[in-house]
Amino acid sequence: MMEVELSSAHRSQQDMNLIDILWRQDIDLGAEREVFDLSLRQKEDELRRQRELEEGKRLHLLREQDKALLEQLELDKETGEFMPCLLPSEPELPNTDTAPEGYQNTIFSRVDGDALSFDECMQLLAETFPLVETIELPHPPPAHIMPSPSIGNSRPDMLTSQQSPVAQNPMLSALLAPHKAPTAVPASLDPAPADVEQGWMELLSLHELQQYLKMQVSDILDQNGYTSTSMPLEVQDPNYSFYLPELPDLVTNIEITPPVPLINNFKGMVPPDNLNQMTLKAPELNTTYTTDSLCKLFYTDPSNTKPSSPMLSYNSNEGYPQEEVRHKPLEPSEINLPQFSLTDGHKTATEFPDSDSGLSMDNVSSPKKSHQDDSSMGYSDSDLEEMDSNRSEYREMFLLSLHGEEQQSSPYNTGTVSHLPADSLPYPKSELVEGNGHNQRPFTKDKPRRRSAGCQSRLSRDEQRAKALGIPFAVELIINLPVDDFNELMSKHQLNEVQLFLIRDIRRRGKNKAAAQNCRKRKMESISGLEGELEALCKKKAHLLRESAQRNGSLKELKEQLGSLYLEVFSRLRDEEGKPYSPSDYSFQQTSDGSMFLVPRVKKTLKGEDK
DNA sequence: AGCAGATGTCATATT
DNA sequence: CCAATATGACATCTG
Numbered sequence: 001m002m003e004v005e006l007s008s009a010h011r012s013q014q015d016m017n018l019i020d021i022l023w024r025q026d027i028d029l030g031a032e033r034e035v036f037d038l039s040l041r042q043k044e045d046e047l048r049r050q051r052e053l054e055e056g057k058r059l060h061l062l063r064e065q066d067k068a069l070l071e072q073l074e075l076d077k078e079t080g081e082f083m084p085c086l087l088p089s090e091p092e093l094p095n096t097d098t099a100p101e102g103y104q105n106t107i108f109s110r111v112d113g114d115a116l117s118f119d120e121c122m123q124l125l126a127e128t129f130p131l132v133e134t135i136e137l138p139h140p141p142p143a144h145i146m147p148s149p150s151i152g153n154s155r156p157d158m159l160t161s162q163q164s165p166v167a168q169n170p171m172l173s174a175l176l177a178p179h180k181a182p183t184a185v186p187a188s189l190d191p192a193p194a195d196v197e198q199g200w201m202e203l204l205s206l207h208e209l210q211q212y213l214k215m216q217v218s219d220i221l222d223q224n225g226y227t228s229t230s231m232p233l234e235v236q237d238p239n240y241s242f243y244l245p246e247l248p249d250l251v252t253n254i255e256i257t258p259p260v261p262l263i264n265n266f267k268g269m270v271p272p273d274n275l276n277q278m279t280l281k282a283p284e285l286n287t288t289y290t291t292d293s294l295c296k297l298f299y300t301d302p303s304n305t306k307p308s309s310p311m312l313s314y315n316s317n318e319g320y321p322q323e324e325v326r327h328k329p330l331e332p333s334e335i336n337l338p339q340f341s342l343t344d345g346h347k348t349a350t351e352f353p354d355s356d357s358g359l360s361m362d363n364v365s366s367p368k369k370s371h372q373d374d375s376s377m378g379y380s381d382s383d384l385e386e387m388d389s390n391r392s393e394y395r396e397m398f399l400l401s402l403h404g405e406e407q408q409s410s411p412y413n414t415g416t417v418s419h420l421p422a423d424s425l426p427y428p429k430s431e432l433v434e435g436n437g438h439n440q441r442p443f444t445k446d447k448p449r450r451r452s453a454g455c456q457s458r459l460s461r462d463e464q465r466a467k468a469l470g471i472p473f474a475v476e477l478i479i480n481l482p483v484d485d486f487n488e489l490m491s492k493h494q495l496n497e498v499q500l501f502l503i504r505d506i507r508r509r510g511k512n513k514a515a516a517q518n519c520r521k522r523k524m525e526s527i528s529g530l531e532g533e534l535e536a537l538c539k540k541k542a543h544l545l546r547e548s549a550q551r552n553g554s555l556k557e558l559k560e561q562l563g564s565l566y567l568e569v570f571s572r573l574r575d576e577e578g579k580p581y582s583p584s585d586y587s588f589q590q591t592s593d594g595s596m597f598l599v600p601r602v603k604k605t606l607k608g609e610d611k
Numbered sequence: 612a613g614c615a616g617a618t619g620t621c622a623t624a625t626t
Numbered sequence: 627c628c629a630a631t632a633t634g635a636c637a638t639c640t641g
Contacts, residue, residue: 461619483629483630509619509620509621511630511631512619512620512621512631512632513618513619513620515630515631515632515633516618516619516620516632516633517618517619518631518632519631519632519633519634520617520618520633522632522633523633
């Protein structure tokens with residue numbers, strides 16, 4: 001089977017290598033080299049192991065209880081609840097906690113099959129994901145991230161991965177297994193792996209979808225009561241197998257993984273300690289978790305539906321999560337592939353350049369390394385960079401999602417949401433944003449993506465998302481179709497809620513994008529118009545000023561002429577005695593009838609004084 | 612590293 | 627009142 005059983009030594013070596021590689025990747029995260037120092041890591045690992053052992057003992061009883069309880073439970077397809085069942089108890093697998101390498105904990109207890117259904121499930125998994133390599137934690141958590149014994153911190157969300165109840169939720173199912181719907185996945189869908197991956201990344205980045213997933217998961221958890229379990233993954237790890245038995249039943253519908261992304265998100269959110277624990281405890285299932293798990297999550301193959309191992313191979317805090325995330329997107333590409341090429345983990349990794357997820361194992365082990373490898377495979381530097389950026393983007397995205405889960409999940413957990421028609425679906429973005437101040441920019445997460453998107457001129461993010469969900473319409477069509485035609489189109493095709501939601505979101509965003517472009521265009525036109533107007537007015541002003549100056553000049557000239565004429569007239573006037581009148585003593589006055597009189601100024605002044 | 616412009620998206624106002 | 631559109635604000639990307 002997919003047993004990821006690698007010799008502990010082998011794993012440790014791999015882990016170390018991975019860690020080393022990852023370190024480079026995470027440098028930008030602020031991680032210091034010391035953190036990755038081999039000796040330090042070894043010491044840390046030892047400490048971690050000890051802690052784990054201690055913890056394992058402490059939790060052993062608790063696990064036992066849980067196991068017993070879970071073993072008794074069977075997922076009811078209809079209700080989505082876990083019902084008591086008579087499944088044979090499965091032997092407890094060796095506790096991986098004791099694994100030599102703390103981060104190797106990922107190797108998990110093996111579920112050898114308790115219930116037949118479980119066996120079948122495992123078989124299917126094996127077939128589907130021949131797999132593979134253990135998902136080894138990339139590297140031991142940095143000292144500062146050392147796992148904390150605290151169990152209480154465990155996040156309920158994490159459980160979801162194991163519980164695959166997600167299938168119950170239509171939304172999740174749809175999202176997870178879009179390809180199932182004939183209409184959903186156009187034959188043309190087999191985009192290059194990179195495209196698909198990006199599409200998935202974009203899709204995952206969708207705040208709304210994330211919210212849905214969150215809600216779904218939380219709902220499921222609530223229903224199952226698992227969420228309530230505050231147990232850390234570690235505790236559960238050993239028992240994960242127990243959860244599995246149920247999977248077979250769910251197979252047709254279920255994708256356990258949905259939580260994965262969410263889980264990944266925890267990276268950022270969850271205290272390093274918890275993360276470590278999580279990674280450590282991941283059940284074997286995880287083996288495929290990387291790409292495969294994601295694929296499963298999103299692309300449930302009817303035939304294969306094997307629940308991907310819920311493995312949350314929570315790869316360490318370091319870069320792995322990102323990588324895993326990246327893998328997810330890749331998986332979709334596989335969908336197109338007739339057969340899941342998962343059989344060969346390496347192969348898959350190679351096939352999907354982006355699949356550098358930590359899980360992908362050896363070659364994938366280190367992001368950077370994988371990148372290089374990928375590059376060798378024909379990927380340009382830009383592509384590689386893109387990948388990196390995507391990774392970081394994912395990280396951010398997941399962080400956000402985490403926030404969302406933690407803080408926002410509750411509001412949407414109503415559970416009814418999932419059942420709401422696409423139309424009625426709340427716009428999580430805005431609402432969530434409001435609800436969660438920090439989440440405020442769900443899309444900010446996306447934005448980082450843009451970088452990558454920018455690099456890839458091929459498809460827009462919405463196009464990628466649409467492709468990822470197997471939406472059989474062109475984005476342009478979705479956006480530009482008249483309302484009536486659009487509604488008609490939607491009604492003609494059977495689309496699941498997630499698809500409808502995405503389509504409407506794409507349409508909304510597309511419309512708004514166009515509106516924004518028009519608005520800016522108009523604004524620019526307005527500005528340019530105003531600028532032209534301003535220029536004309538300036539010209540007019542200058543012209544008027546020139547005219548004014550000219551007229552002033554003319555007026556001045558006329559005044560001068562008039563003055564000289566006035567003086568000339570005075571000079572020709574003579575009084576009775578033949579003496580000339582002085583202009584200073586007399587002035588001309590004209591009457592209404594046009595006749596002119598010579599008025600003495602003195603007299604005039606005197607008159608004024610009299611007044 | 613910092614800046615300015617372009618762009619996408621959201622929230623809200625307007626039509 | 628609702629849906630579509632317009633727009634301001636914000637964040638990010640890009641050169």
